Amino acid sequence: MNTMTDAAGKVQGWAFCRAAHVRQRAKELLQEESAQGTTEYAILVGVLVVIAIIAIVAFKGKVQDLWNAISEGINSL
Template sequence: MDDVMRKLWIRGTGKLKEVKGQGTTEYAILVGVLVVIAIIAVVAFRGKLQELWDGISQGINGL
């Protein structure tokens, strides 16, 4: 009976490790997608961001 329980325990803990690794992979993919979206947004709004940055720097220099 102990042998059967031991095999079930090993199988169960093995499945938990797979799920944990899968979650980490999903988070890595999510972070990668967010980085790509951020890069696309910066490239798409480059002109407006430059205007905003120039306005902020002029305001700080005017102090």
């Protein structure tokens, strides 16, 4: 009977240790996915900034003309 109790205790200890390992690994995976998501957002923001800069440079003359027209319209009031 004592051998059965010892064996059951070892199995229970192994199961507890294994469960702790699985929980730790799950936490690590969640942290890795969070870091991956943050990196993806940073890349997306960088791409949007580059697109905005290109648009500003490409349409600078038209925006300046529009701004001057609005300014003249307001000043003529």
